[in-house]
Structure formats: C-alpha cells, structure tokens
Amino acid sequence: MPRPLRVAIVGAGPAGIYAADALLKSEAANDPGVSIDLFERMPAPFGLIRYGVAPDHPRIKGIVTALHQVLDKPQIRLFGNVSYPSDITLDDLRAFYDAVIFSTGAEADRELNIPGVDLDGSYGAAEFVSWYDGHPDVPRTWPLEAEKVAVLGVGNVALDVARVLAKTADELLPTEIPANVYEGLKANKALEVHVFGRRGPAQAKFSPMELRELDHSPSIEVIVNPEDIDYDQGSIDARRSNKQVDMVAKTLENWAIRDVGDRPHKLFLHFFESPAEILGEDGRVVGLRTERTELDGTGNVRGTGEFTTWDVQAVYRAVGYLSEELPKLPWDAASGTVPDRGGRVVEGGEHVTSTYVTGWIRRGPIGLIGHTKGDANETVANLLEDHREGRLHTPEAPQEDAVVAFLEGRGVAYTTWDGWYRLDAAERALGEAEGRERIKIVEREEMLRASGVEA
Known part of the structure; x- marks a missing residue:
C-alpha cells in the first residue's frame, strides 16, 4: 500500500512554513498525500517573526495569522525545542524521511x-x-x-x-x-x-x-x-x-x-x-x-x-x-549559505540526494519576509520532481511514530503544536492581566512548562 511522502523541515520560521504550505498545495498532497514534520530549536514556532521583528510592528507580526493556518493542517507536526544536530542529525533525519529541507534562517551578525x-x-x-x-x-x-x-x-x-x-x-x-x-x-x-x-x-x-x-x-x-x-x-x-x-x-x-x-x-x-x-x-x-x-x-x-x-x-x-554553518552540509563561507541549484543542495557539482534548502540559508538575508515564498515554491517544485523521477532515497523507518520514539528515547523535551496553543494562551493571559494583548515568556524552562513539557 502506498504511503505518504515523508518530508522533514528543519526550521519553523516563515521559510520553513512556506515550504510546508507549498507541499500541501501540490498535487503530491493528494492520495497517498504528504506528511510533514517541522523541527525547531526554539520551544515556539515562527522564527524571525517572533525573534527578529521589532515588537512595535504589529502589521508584520500579522503574518503569523497566515502561518498559523498552515500549521493547523493535520498533515503537519511541530517538534519544538529540538536542535540540529545535537538532538537529531542529518543521518537520523534520512532514516525517517524521504527528503529533508533546511530553512534555518540567519541570526548572527x-x-x-x-x-x-x-x-x-x-x-x-x-x-x-x-x-x-x-x-x-x-x-x-x-x-x-x-x-x-x-x-x-x-x-x-x-x-x-x-x-x-x-x-x-x-x-x-x-x-x-x-x-x-x-x-x-x-x-x-x-x-x-x-x-x-x-x-x-x-x-x-x-x-x-x-x-x-x-x-x-x-x-x-x-x-x-x-x-x-x-x-x-x-x-x-x-x-x-x-x-x-x-x-x-x-x-x-x-x-x-x-x-x-x-x-x-x-x-x-x-x-x-x-x-x-x-x-x-x-x-x-x-x-x-x-x-x-x-x-x-x-x-x-x-x-x-x-x-x-x-x-x-x-x-x-x-x-x-549571517547564517550559521550547518554540520554535514556543504558551506560557502563567503556568502554564508549552503550551495544549491534551485533549492537542491549541491556538493562537488552534484545534488546531495534528498537534501534541500530554502530561505536565507539558501540565498542570504536579502528581501522581505514574503520574498521567501518564491524560494519555497522553487525548492518544493524540484523536490517533487525528484520524487516523481524516483531520485529520492528510501528511509529505513518512514512510519510517523518512529521519529517520536527516537526523540523520546533520547530524552528530548520537545514541544508540539498543541503545546504552542498552551504557550500562546499563557502569554495572552499575562497580557490580559495588564490590559495588553500579550506578554512574551522569555525563559526557556518557563516556555516549556507553559507548553506542557517538563525540561
């Protein structure tokens, strides 16, 4: 029986979420469908929107509403508070997924x-x-x-x-x-x-x-x-x-x-x-x-x-x-990006099988947030072409519960999309007490507890 195409996306900021959206809107989302897991090193999703946009920019932060609707889709799971490569490596990801997209952005100066x-x-x-x-x-x-x-x-x-x-x-x-x-x-x-x-x-x-x-x-x-x-x-x-x-x-x-x-x-x-x-x-x-x-x-x-x-x-x-170098991937130190062709990671002139990039880790920190949509669409189109042509590798354990068992076996205190709803409610409650929409929780341990996870 055919199974869904399994894709891991490392980085749950706008670039990663736009890639997930592009996958869901593709023909591949039809029977047997796609199954997408987003891995994010922060306990909360949204990346640059949450930690890179000034707090007095509610118009830009309104993009979260659209990103939220994507993450609400049942084909997507969020694994927050999971760091690459300390909690999960590229070899681990290849064991569980047909393809891996890196969308880790740029946070350094x-x-x-x-x-x-x-x-x-x-x-x-x-x-x-x-x-x-x-x-x-x-x-x-x-x-x-x-x-x-x-x-x-x-x-x-x-x-x-x-x-x-x-x-x-x-x-x-x-x-x-x-x-x-x-x-x-x-x-x-x-x-x-x-x-x-x-x-x-x-x-x-x-x-x-x-x-x-x-x-x-x-x-x-x-x-x-x-x-x-x-x-x-x-x-x-x-x-x-x-x-x-x-x-x-x-x-x-x-x-x-x-x-x-x-x-x-x-x-x-x-x-x-x-x-x-x-x-x-x-x-x-x-x-x-x-x-x-x-x-x-x-x-x-x-x-x-x-x-x-x-x-x-x-x-x-x-x-x-400037983006941080990702272990196990080729790296262009001058541009601070992973070498690619159309989102396909390239090393020695050859495509690294089943491995892709999108967003600032691909093209550098250029343009506005919405510009990463075009990147995501191109990367996903080439990933799906490789899928159709049989160029993706076959994972050893593509079952959806396999990665859950792996993370729990390693003792990784990961957050989920349901956990984000709890954290969101906790921050809104803090804000309501002072007549504000939200007060952001800062400490990682407090974020985990509010998300229903004990560190």
Whole structure:
C-alpha cells in the first residue's frame, strides 16, 4: 500500500512554513498525500517573526495569522525545542524521511572589518534585536547607558534598532515586550541616535513604510542634513526604475527641508559617511570616525579623504545577518549559505540526494519576509520532481511514530503544536492581566512548562 511522502523541515520560521504550505498545495498532497514534520530549536514556532521583528510592528507580526493556518493542517507536526544536530542529525533525519529541507534562517551578525569593533560598547544589531524580542538564549539585561549612539547601516534592521533606542519604554509597553525589556528600556539614557549610511538616499535599503514609521513617534525628531540629498545618474535611474526607491528618496527629501522640531529624542539619518574606525579609550567606545564619500556616477561611491569624528558612546552594527554553518552540509563561507541549484543542495557539482534548502540559508538575508515564498515554491517544485523521477532515497523507518520514539528515547523535551496553543494562551493571559494583548515568556524552562513539557 502506498504511503505518504515523508518530508522533514528543519526550521519553523516563515521559510520553513512556506515550504510546508507549498507541499500541501501540490498535487503530491493528494492520495497517498504528504506528511510533514517541522523541527525547531526554539520551544515556539515562527522564527524571525517572533525573534527578529521589532515588537512595535504589529502589521508584520500579522503574518503569523497566515502561518498559523498552515500549521493547523493535520498533515503537519511541530517538534519544538529540538536542535540540529545535537538532538537529531542529518543521518537520523534520512532514516525517517524521504527528503529533508533546511530553512534555518540567519541570526548572527555579519562582520564589519574596521578597527575598534571589539570595544566594550560596540554591539551587533542581531544581539540587541534578540534581547528586546525576548530570545531565551541571550542575557536578560542590556547596557543602555550611552546618551549618544551610532547605528551603522541603512536597512530595516538599522531602522528597528534606531527606533527602539530612540523611543520611550512607555511607548513600547503596549506591545508584547517582557518585563525585563521594559525595565531595561526605562533606564535607557539615549537622547541622540545617529544612523550612518555609506552611500546616498537612492541606495538606502529601507522600505518606504518602515522609514515613514520613524516619524510617527511623539518622542522622536527625525533629522536629515540637506547636504546629504544628492543623486548621480545611477541614482536617478534607480529612482525611475523602482517605485520604492523613489518613495524613500522623496521622504528623505521632505525631512531634509523642514524645520527641526522640539521632540526630546533626536534621530539623525546620515548619508555618504563610511565607517572607518570605532574609537576607544580604556577599552570602551568613545567615538566613531567616518570618511565622507561621494557618488561616482553609477550609484556607487568613492572616498574623499575627508574624515569626521562623532561623539558617541555606543555603536550598533546593522550591516547584515549571517547564517550559521550547518554540520554535514556543504558551506560557502563567503556568502554564508549552503550551495544549491534551485533549492537542491549541491556538493562537488552534484545534488546531495534528498537534501534541500530554502530561505536565507539558501540565498542570504536579502528581501522581505514574503520574498521567501518564491524560494519555497522553487525548492518544493524540484523536490517533487525528484520524487516523481524516483531520485529520492528510501528511509529505513518512514512510519510517523518512529521519529517520536527516537526523540523520546533520547530524552528530548520537545514541544508540539498543541503545546504552542498552551504557550500562546499563557502569554495572552499575562497580557490580559495588564490590559495588553500579550506578554512574551522569555525563559526557556518557563516556555516549556507553559507548553506542557517538563525540561
């Protein structure tokens, strides 16, 4: 009797869930069907949505509603609090599944190779995001003693970091931030936040809506220097060919020509300033040195040899995320991705049988959350082609209860989709007691208990 196609997905963030959705919407979902298990190292699902999106972005967090509907499907099981490869290895997964899709995302900070990055007070943006998003594996406190802060980078993560640093704790209190984050932000001394971009307004990677949201806070005065509004032919071409680029440029132009108001926290957006050195004294950050750049006609920039020293006491590096290398898989260290062709993992020019990637581990941390749908669809289409052509390997124990017995035999305290419902209810109950929608539970042990699992 034919059995369902068994697929393991490692990583239950948007990329992994979109892959599961694509499998369920395929012809293969018909008789005999597909059976999908999602493995997630956190006790809760949703990955980047839960631990990488700023808490004051309810619109983006609304994506969870659509992801929730996918995970509600009976063909999908969730195994949370299961780490690859310490709890389950690639060989283990191959024993239970016809195919394995890795969708582990990117959580580490990409390196910035300038002097001073190791000083006390120099932070990776990903670390800070994990703290204010209540990630269970980071410290519960964060040093927020600097009155003047620099943020390096002109993407949406840089905006999130700058906005959280510039807002008051009470503005963020209605969100799901846990108590330790609220208390930390109440002690925040930042009065000036300076965001630095190496190129110009037309090269900024902000999305228009995220940029405009900066100006919605009653406590944040957004300031743009009119001298930073400059375009060359490459910039003009970019504005003409991309509506979002043009909208970002227009917003920045409008801010550059208005009078500076009296909101208490100042947020400066600087362009054509390339970070050259983080300055230190007694091991701590005391300033930032940047080189002024100029456009070269193509939209790129060159250094002018003119340097400026900025009085800041902390520097946040928001220059991009980086995926962590996955054991037993080929690795491209330069891009921080698993080599692939159409989502098929490739090593030595050959497809690694039954092994696939999707999302940021495949293409790097580029684009918005929704862009991973296209990745997932392509990866799943090629997986199903390999299935039809008989190119997948045959697992030793494809029965659905085999992996359950394996995890229980290893003593892995795994959470389930039903457990997420319990955790969700517990967080909502905490929020309701304070007139809020939700308060996130931070400690891993508490998350497990709320999910009905004893660590």
